Amino acid sequence: MTDYHALIRQRLNEKRRVHSENTAAEAEKLAKRYGCDEQKAYTAGLLHDIAKCLSQDEASALAAKYGVAIDEYAQNNPELIHGPLGAAIVQNELKIRDEEILDAIRYHTTGRRGMSLMEKIIYLADVIEPTNVFEGVEDIRRMAYEDLDGAIVLSAINTLDFVLKRRLVIHPDTVDAYNDIMIIKRRNLIGTKV
Ligand SMILES: [Fe+2]
Ligand SMILES: [Fe+2]
Numbered sequence: 001m002t003d004y005h006a007l008i009r010q011r012l013n014e015k016r017r018v019h020s021e022n023t024a025a026e027a028e029k030l031a032k033r034y035g036c037d038e039q040k041a042y043t044a045g046l047l048h049d050i051a052k053c054l055s056q057d058e059a060s061a062l063a064a065k066y067g068v069a070i071d072e073y074a075q076n077n078p079e080l081i082h083g084p085l086g087a088a089i090v091q092n093e094l095k096i097r098d099e100e101i102l103d104a105i106r107y108h109t110t111g112r113r114g115m116s117l118m119e120k121i122i123y124l125a126d127v128i129e130p131t132n133v134f135e136g137v138e139d140i141r142r143m144a145y146e147d148l149d150g151a152i153v154l155s156a157i158n159t160l161d162f163v164l165k166r167r168l169v170i171h172p173d174t175v176d177a178y179n180d181i182m183i184i185k186r187r188n189l190i191g192t193k194v
Contacts, residue, residue, distance in 0.1 A: 002094065004046050012053050019131055020049050027125035033145055036117045037100075044104040044122050047094070051086035059085055066092050076169040083109040111156060111177030120148055127155050134158070149181045156181075 008017050027045030031038040051059065059081055063070055066088035074080040087106035090096045104122035107115065111123055126132075128141045128151075136158055143151035156178040163170050 004043065004094075007094075008046060008050065011050060016049055016052055019129060020046055022129035022131055023048060023122070023125045026129045027121050030121045030125055030144065030148075031118075034117060034121065034148060036121055040098065040101055041104075041118060041121050041125075043096075044101045044118065045125050047090050047096075047101075048086060048105045048108045048122055048126060049082065050089050050105075051082040054082075054085075062089065073169050073171045077171075080109060080171055083107060107173065110171045110173035111152065112173040113176035113180045115152070115177060115180075117148075120152055124148070124151055124155060127158075149185050153178060153181050153185060 005021070008020050012020060024042045024045035027041040028038045030036070031041035051062070054062065056078055059078070060070070062068075063081060063085055066085070068081070068084050068088045070081055074084075084106050087102045090105055091102055096102065100116060100118045103116065104118045107119050108122050108126050111119070115123065124140070124144050128137065128144050136154070140151050140154045140158070143154055156174055159174055160170065160178065162168075163174075
């Protein structure tokens with residue numbers, strides 16, 4: 001089996017490598033909790049930020065090479081490209097063809113409507129891994145092991161709050177992820193800090 005740990009040591013800086021290893025471990029735990037494939041979750045967690053430490057020029061060149069569209073949202077917020085580009089790198093360079101893993105990497109920053117269990121797990125593991133510290137993270141951490149969808153909503157609120165306060169562009173997939181779950185879950189969330 002390919003040593004993905006060695007690979008991320010080559011391609012990521014120290015901080016991002018530690019974050020990726022922690023995300024992998026958290027994803028494995030969440031997968032166990034919710035009956036998802038633990039090994040796939042670990043792999044997706046380890047590789048989810050593989051495109052995060054590229055320069056903007058490198059990212060643009062690789063996006064062109066692999067046919068990753070840089071939409072108007074990503075043009076206005078370069079942070080958004082590393083999910084889709086990471087999936088393309090994993091597919092083309094590591095020859096990982098598993099769509100569950102690829103989609104989990106592709107949508108880990110924005111979420112989207114109709115997220116799979118694996119996508120939700122990677123999205124949340126990325127947010128709640130132990131080195132990630134921000135106001136409200138403890139609520140999301142706790143919720144993640146009690147109510148996966150509730151935790152996605154809390155996290156989407158946090159992301160939208162962050163984006164709005166900084167006058168950044170909102171990716172519609174994040175709004176979709178929020179609405180998709182909120183329409184079903186709203187009643188259950190009344191009485192929480194939401
Ligand atoms: Fe990321
Ligand atoms: Fe990450």
